[in-house]
Amino acid sequence: MIKEELEKIRQEAQEHIAQSDTLDRINEIRVSVLGKKGSLKEILKGMKNVPAEERPAVGQMVNDVRVQIEEAIAEAQKTIERRVQEQRLAAETIDVTLPAKRLPMGHSHPNVIALKEMERIFIGMGYEVIEGPEVERDYYNFEALNIPADHPAKDEQDTFYINGDILLRTQTSSTQIHAMESGRIPIRMIAPGRVYRSDAVDATHSPTFHQVEGLVVDKGITFADLKGTLDDFAKKLFGEETKTRFRPHHFPFTEPSAEMDVSCFKCGGKGCSFCKGEGWIEILGCGMVHPHVLEMSGIDPEVYSGFAFGVGLERIALLNYEIDDMRLLYENDVRFLKQF
Template sequence: MIKDNLEKIRQDAVKKMMESETMEALNEIRVAYLGKKGELTNLLKSMKDVDPKDRPTVGKLVNEAREELEKHLSEAQARLAMEKRRLQLESEVIDVTLPAKKSVVGHPHPNRVALDEVERIFVGMGYEVVEGPEIEYDYYNFEALNIPANHPAKDEQDTFYITKDILLRTQTSPVQVRTMEKKKPPIRVISPGRVFRSDEVDATHSPSFHQIEGMVIDKGITFADLKGTLQQFAKEMFGEDTRVKFRPHHFPFTEPSAEMDVSCFKCGGKGCRFCKNEGWIEILGCGMVHPKVLRMSGIDPEIYSGFAFGIGLERIALLKYEIDDMRLLYENDIRFLRQF
């Protein structure tokens, strides 16, 4: 009798559980069968009517039925939870092609981007980054660099003067002298900074711009070392395939002096509008530090030698990022800055 009941309860409950469609419904089924006043519980309560000798068997059956129902219950719960999750995910489908929400970060100035690159390359080669004053003595800017009084380069048309002896530095080269006065060889430094020349503002000129000076002083430094160093710089800066060309030139503070061209990084040297069909682009001036400059800075040219170079930062930035007007660098239009 009980057995039949049990079987019926079991079958009904399993069927209802398997058909239930919501968690709430399932919960009601659970209460109806397994709850304190549920059918199965009631059945257990009626055990007192069972013949004592059958009780263990019946008890076992009831417990088995209970376990089975609980198993089905948890299966149904899992099934419904999965279904709920599925529905949720389905309702949350997004259009992944909608615009990105970018975090509003600022942008470095293109000069800075180029300078970071130059600094990274030379710091990697063991160079220390040093600085010097932007308002400078005539002595450091000219005289100590073997540009004597009355040299045409000192003409007022090029140099901004404050007093007879103090000026806005026209180049970063005075840092060479200041460094040699302070440090003993071996010296490997670069010195980026602002320089000033009396040029009206236009697409290719600015009265204020930046240079990066470089200098190495040690025993046995050769012109070949200069070539090798700057070739390595050019390859890292402009690409592994870059070729370099050194042309003799003249600077008062180096001897021998050279200008370095790199193969056009736009056309690879075949000649294009960018390099004015030359295949080469002038990048920097360099040379062996003039013995007079070494001596004036307290370094014996019989023992030490060295090389120096000067790079126009704006020139690099304009070339590298193909900026066609230098004025853009000082207007600070956000639509321009955002591109770097």
């Protein structure tokens, strides 16, 4: 009797469970079958009519049915939960092509990007980065660099003077003298900084711009070392495939002097409008430190030699990032800066 009833409860419960599609419905089934007033509890109430010797067997039967139903419920619950989750996830689908949310980061100045690149390269070669005063004594800007009082380079039209002795430096080369006067040899330094020339503002001129000076002084420094160092620098800055060309030139404070060209990074040296058909682009001036300059700064040219170079930072920035007007660098339009 009980056995049939149990079987019926089991069958009915399993059928109901199979038909359920919500967790609520499953719960109702659990309550109606396994709950305090559920059908299984009702059956157990009839246990008192079961002869004592059969009770364990019947009890076992009831238990089996309960376990089976619990398992079915758990199974069904899992299925429904999975389905519900699937539905929720499906509903939560987003348009991944919508715009990103970004922190409004600021941007670097092109000059600074170029400067940091150069610093990185030279620090890697063991160079110190130093700086010197922009408002400078005539001696450091000119005389100590082999540019005596009557030299055309000293002409007032190029130099801003504060008074007869103090001026705005026209070149970072003045830092060479400070480095040499410090008396610490060997020297391997670069010195970035602002310089001033009396040029009216236009697309290619600015009365203030930046240079990066370089100086190496030690025993046995050669012109070959100068070439090797700057060739290495050019390859690191413009790419491994870059070729360099050193042309004779003149600077009062170096001898021999040179200008370094790099193979055009647009056409690779074949000649294009960017390099004006030359295949080469002028990058920097350099040379062996003039022995007289060493001497004036208290370094014995019989023992030591050195090389120096100067790079126009704006020139590198304009070339490298293809900026066609120098004025953009000092206007600070955020639409310009955002591109860097």
